[in-house]
Amino acid sequence: MKKIFTMFISMILLITNQSCNMTKTDDERIEEKTQEIIKNLETSNKEGIKNLFAKTKIKNISNFDYSIDNLLDYYNGTFQSKKNYSHGKFRDKNGEFSTTWFLPSTDVTTSVETYRIAFYYCTEYTTDKDSVGIWSMYIIKKKDDITPEYAYGGDGLWTPGINIGKVYIENENNDKILIAR
Numbered sequence: 001m002k003k004i005f006t007m008f009i010s011m012i013l014l015i016t017n018q019s020c021n022m023t024k025t026d027d028e029r030i031e032e033k034t035q036e037i038i039k040n041l042e043t044s045n046k047e048g049i050k051n052l053f054a055k056t057k058i059k060n061i062s063n064f065d066y067s068i069d070n071l072l073d074y075y076n077g078t079f080q081s082k083k084n085y086s087h088g089k090f091r092d093k094n095g096e097f098s099t100t101w102f103l104p105s106t107d108v109t110t111s112v113e114t115y116r117i118a119f120y121y122c123t124e125y126t127t128d129k130d131s132v133g134i135w136s137m138y139i140i141k142k143k144d145d146i147t148p149e150y151a152y153g154g155d156g157l158w159t160p161g162i163n164i165g166k167v168y169i170e171n172e173n174n175d176k177i178l179i180a181r
Helices: 002-022 026-042 046-052 066-076
Strands: 077-086 088-094 098-101 107-112 115-127 134-143 161-164 166-170 176-180
Touching: 026 046, 026 077, 026 098, 046 066, 066 161, 115 161, 134 166
Parallel strands: 134 161
Antiparallel strands: 077 107, 088 098, 098 115, 107 115, 115 134, 166 176
């Protein structure tokens, strides 16, 4: 009886340990998505890039395939290194509905250029699985960013799709003005 009890406890511990290992941390999820973006840019994988995005967001963008082509033309060089900035995590829950999303920012250095990439990434959307994925992605050359000392956040609008070279600045009246480089 003692032997059976010991085996039972061992099995429970093994199952618990395996299920804990299967759950990814927020940082691991963001790192995985960032690596997928870089890999698909490196290999010019149009379908791979498209598959990173939430289906519900890109179905309403008539020129999404064209924006992938522009992205691949914009991004040059082979990956050298990256610097991750902290990412915001947001969660909304109301009864049965629940959604979770992140806003990570990363600097990616290639053999040719340093790029700043930010994206709006939905990891949970209980009422619509096609809303899971990237909703909005921004990329700019670091030399074109007007605030390179801070994490890049695009133009702050999180426009669905791929957005290249966009930043916000404030004029002397503290009005925010969108600039596309």
